[in-house]
Amino acid sequence: MIKQKEEIEKVRNMTEEERREYERKFPKPAxxxxxxxxxxxxxxxxGAFFQSPGDDPAATVGADNIYQRDFSAPxxxxxxxxxxxxKVMQVKHFGRSGRTKWTHxxxxxxxxxxxPWTYNDPLRAKYNAKMAALNTPIEKPKGSKKLKDWESK
Incomplete structure (x- = not known):
């Protein structure tokens, strides 16, 4: 961790040309x-625990080596x-009592x-025209009537 922090500080203190040269010499692994x-x-x-082999040499021996396993494999x-x-048999748990009919x-x-809500016809167009505030322009508020009455007095 100390080496990583020193490396980060070293790169931060470089100029732009030095940084490009450094990245060309030491590219990041893909x-x-x-x-x-x-x-x-x-x-x-x-798993959340026991992810390092530790001192036990028997932990790294065996056909099912947990440290080399491909976790994304089916x-x-x-x-x-x-x-x-x-198509009927392509669902999960086919033949079991708890299986559902649908796959997804x-x-x-x-x-x-x-x-009637999804297609447009003259009746639907007439309804849309009558809907509140659908086609009416938005006007600025004109202020309070009380304030106008007060100013006129």
Missing amino acids: PPPKQKWKFMQKYYHK TGEDKLSKTNLP LVNEDTTDWNN
């Missing part, structure tokens, strides 16, 4: 590319591709274009 997730994909959580049912299944509301368009 962030790793983000993986495209599946729709509503579950993922591993790396888990459980998300590993299977459901594109070849029928994105698939459902609930717009009713025959609704």
Whole structure:
């Protein structure tokens, strides 16, 4: 942390040309590319505790090394591709008692274009013309009547 603070102070005290030269010599590393997730994909959580291997050498040995795990990888049912299944079976938890009928509301368009509020016809135009303050211009307030009466006296 001390080295990082010294580095930051060093860069802050540089002139613009020195800073450009410094950035050319020591470029910032590019962030790793983000993986495209599946729709509503579950993922591993790396956890809030025990994120360093510590002194135990056995912690770094093993096929399921938690420190090298890809946390954005799909888990459980998300590993299977459901594109070849029928539309009914493409929902989560198919065949279980708690499963819902719908996958997501994105698939459902609930717009009713025959609704009187959504289409324009002469009756709707007449109603819009009568709506309060729809087409009337906004005027400046003229002041208090009491004040005008007081000034005239």
